[in-house]
Amino acid sequence: MIRLDSLGVRLVDRRRGDRRWVLKDVSLCVPTGCIYGLVGPGAAGKSVLLKTVVGLLEVEEGLVALDAIDVGQAAPLELELLRRRIGMAFQNNALFDDLTVADNIAFPLRRLFSPSDDEVREKVKERLDCVTLSGFQDRMPAGLSGGQKKRVAFARATITRPPFLILDEPAAGLDPVSSQRLFDLIKRDVTASGSTCLAVSSDLDRLLPICDRVGVLVNGQLLFDGTVAEARNAADPRVYQFINGLPDGPL
Amino acid sequence: MGFLMALSSRLPYRVWGDLRGFVASLGGGVLLQAATVGQMGVLLSRIAARSTPARLDRRELVRHMEFMAIESLPIVGVTALFTGAIVIIQAAPVVQRFGAEGLLGWGAGFGVLREIGPLLTALMISGRVGANNTADLGTMVVTEQVDGLRALAIDPIAYLIVPRFFALIATLALMTIFSDVLALVGAALAGEVLVGLTMHGFYNGFTSGLIEFKDVAHGLIKSVAFGFIVALSSCHFGLATTGGAPGVGRSVKASVVASATGIFALDYFLSFVVP
Amino acid sequence: MGSPLETPQPLVLHERPLVKLGRVALDAVSGVRALVSLFLRTLWFTFRGSRPKGATALQAFEIGNRSAPFLALTMAFIGMILVYQSAVQLGRIVPDYSMVGANYAELLVRELGPTIGGLMLATRVGAGMAAETASMVVTEQVDALRLCAADPVDFLVVPRFLASLVMTVVVIVLCSGLAYATGALTALVAFDVRLDVFVNLSLVDFGDVATGLTKSLAYGAAIPICSCHCGLAAEGGSAGVGRATTAAVVLSSLAIIVINFFISASAFLVGL
Numbered sequence: 049m050i051r052l053d054s055l056g057v058r059l060v061d062r063r064r065g066d067r068r069w070v071l072k073d074v075s076l077c078v079p080t081g082c083i084y085g086l087v088g089p090g091a092a093g094k095s096v097l098l099k100t101v102v103g104l105l106e107v108e109e110g111l112v113a114l115d116a117i118d119v120g121q122a123a124p125l126e127l128e129l130l131r132r133r134i135g136m137a138f139q140n141n142a143l144f145d146d147l148t149v150a151d152n153i154a155f156p157l158r159r160l161f162s163p164s165d166d167e168v169r170e171k172v173k174e175r176l177d178c179v180t181l182s183g184f185q186d187r188m189p190a191g192l193s194g195g196q197k198k199r200v201a202f203a204r205a206t207i208t209r210p211p212f213l214i215l216d217e218p219a220a221g222l223d224p225v226s227s228q229r230l231f232d233l234i235k236r237d238v239t240a241s242g243s244t245c246l247a248v249s250s251d252l253d254r255l256l257p258i259c260d261r262v263g264v265l266v267n268g269q270l271l272f273d274g275t276v277a278e279a280r281n282a283a284d285p286r287v288y289q290f291i292n293g294l295p296d297g298p299l
Numbered sequence: 300m301g302f303l304m305a306l307s308s309r310l311p312y313r314v315w316g317d318l319r320g321f322v323a324s325l326g327g328g329v330l331l332q333a334a335t336v337g338q339m340g341v342l343l344s345r346i347a348a349r350s351t352p353a354r355l356d357r358r359e360l361v362r363h364m365e366f367m368a369i370e371s372l373p374i375v376g377v378t379a380l381f382t383g384a385i386v387i388i389q390a391a392p393v394v395q396r397f398g399a400e401g402l403l404g405w406g407a408g409f410g411v412l413r414e415i416g417p418l419l420t421a422l423m424i425s426g427r428v429g430a431n432n433t434a435d436l437g438t439m440v441v442t443e444q445v446d447g448l449r450a451l452a453i454d455p456i457a458y459l460i461v462p463r464f465f466a467l468i469a470t471l472a473l474m475t476i477f478s479d480v481l482a483l484v485g486a487a488l489a490g491e492v493l494v495g496l497t498m499h500g501f502y503n504g505f506t507s508g509l510i511e512f513k514d515v516a517h518g519l520i521k522s523v524a525f526g527f528i529v530a531l532s533s534c535h536f537g538l539a540t541t542g543g544a545p546g547v548g549r550s551v552k553a554s555v556v557a558s559a560t561g562i563f564a565l566d567y568f569l570s571f572v573v574p
Numbered sequence: 575m576g577s578p579l580e581t582p583q584p585l586v587l588h589e590r591p592l593v594k595l596g597r598v599a600l601d602a603v604s605g606v607r608a609l610v611s612l613f614l615r616t617l618w619f620t621f622r623g624s625r626p627k628g629a630t631a632l633q634a635f636e637i638g639n640r641s642a643p644f645l646a647l648t649m650a651f652i653g654m655i656l657v658y659q660s661a662v663q664l665g666r667i668v669p670d671y672s673m674v675g676a677n678y679a680e681l682l683v684r685e686l687g688p689t690i691g692g693l694m695l696a697t698r699v700g701a702g703m704a705a706e707t708a709s710m711v712v713t714e715q716v717d718a719l720r721l722c723a724a725d726p727v728d729f730l731v732v733p734r735f736l737a738s739l740v741m742t743v744v745v746i747v748l749c750s751g752l753a754y755a756t757g758a759l760t761a762l763v764a765f766d767v768r769l770d771v772f773v774n775l776s777l778v779d780f781g782d783v784a785t786g787l788t789k790s791l792a793y794g795a796a797i798p799i800c801s802c803h804c805g806l807a808a809e810g811g812s813a814g815v816g817r818a819t820t821a822a823v824v825l826s827s828l829a830i831i832v833i834n835f836f837i838s839a840s841a842f843l844v845g846l
Binding site for chain 2: 647648677702704811816828839842
């Protein structure tokens, strides 16, 4: 279970030189085994929210809890143990340039656990087959297309079978077929392993069908938190406009 | 340089096994360097073709100069003060050995005006302004802003490069004068505090007639030449940027390395040629 | 950066001088504090880290081998220039060039070799380190490292720090030798100073060697710390990488000049 309780995050604004609230009073809950879709216009604070959840950014106000662990207050050792249970795919893929595809995918496994070489090879092969990149083990990230990098990043995020799966734009830049396949894969993986998934995507048409719940973040505030069906008929005109993709409205 | 570069990067892998591959990569390295020099030449001719006084936007030029001067003033100032002090500290034992403290002012002035002032100012401006210029232009290239200019039928060379090119040369020359003065102040202060030479004695040594106008001119002529090489290489590598954010970093590195190499090579030839 | 049609605005001009001075001073204090903190963390992870083996050797190859040609070239030129300039200067008072070699050797060992070499390394190596680390920051690779319990200081800074500590000294010693050789040639060709007269190490004593080596070591430590600090502080896409790389060159060069002053002054006052 991922629980956010009136979360507030401030970041330094480079242009003005002061600290500005990026997230303000955000509360939501992702029950175990659920896929939660977080959507919203650009620069709303979606990526900041994800990074705060996994403990990469400081919690300024409120509470972030993964199961029973308070991320903001966790001791370093506790945080390290927690990170074994988190998998994250980044918006910019964050593939290490000097490692092969196989080493990239195996990186969290090797760092956080102590697997045997055979185990690593087997798991990497299984993940690559899942994202339809069989045989790509020895390629370097620089030689991959944008969509292939996205899929490698997803494979790396899921190699440890993490109970918490955090996805930041997992399918941006993918063609419609690969994109649909990836979302189906997310759904299958989460259902099979019973993990908790928090996903950000601009591809509402493909994200919403696999989501159990959806949240709409605008300007650092969570305007809506509920089921997909509720979102489609939301009372707030901004949420209604965004979810239904209407050109006219308050946004 | 291409020879040495190719040699150093390939030697451990190639020389034992595949001698043919080594020779090929050596030639490749030389060709690559030659291509860079050639591209710089082309860029220079294109800049020259667009540099008629009538076409030069003076307001733009002044604005760039203002910006460049302001961003490099603190670093050039600090560098000059400390460098002047170091010159005195290093020269003091030598001069004391000859028993000629009166010449310390002259010695420091000579070294600063002819060599160290122009050289260090050029290196610092290359790091601050040249690198910044490359980063700016590189960002514009990778975010396709330069293509956007072309689409609007605005010539990027005339619009972006020419004002920066001349502003950088002028800024470096002005900064050299500023840094010469501050380096002498730093030398005088260090002489007073550390070596026990009074400011008055330093001044007397400096103005004893052994420093002539041609020494100052020697330094300034060099600084214009340095400005030229820094401007050319920073503009070239900025425009030649490819490959997103990492590409911008690589360009900046290539630009400062090429600038420094050019500065030292030019310094060598000009030291002999200019009286 | 905005659009290309936007020209750089010197906003600082409109700030009142005292306000600006205070802001610069505050920035400098917090900057120095950040550098010291990074340095301490680097030392900590040097002994306690869990980085992969071989990373340091790779960086040592990068620093030593890749930057050697550039450093050799510039140092060869500076050797020729300095001997020429000092002989011209000497010629104005006493045209006796017999001691040029001895004085040059002393100055090269205690000052010029380490400092010019250090400035060149700051340019070449500092820009490279900052460009690499900044690229890793803006493409979120550093976030990914942290998420796998791999501290970026341990994984990125420590290998560069250790490699630079060793290779800076090695490269500077080798290139100073080269600068000495080109200086000797210049004296021979331009001023007819015979090699056996020029090669005179009588003025080089223990103090000179100690000062020179201390400087090389200090530069070797300062360059990676300054550059990685700038690189890791990068933000905001390709413009951010450019800014970080520029800042690294400036900060490393400045650090070398300041360190040089303090080491030279202490050596002078101690009488080395």
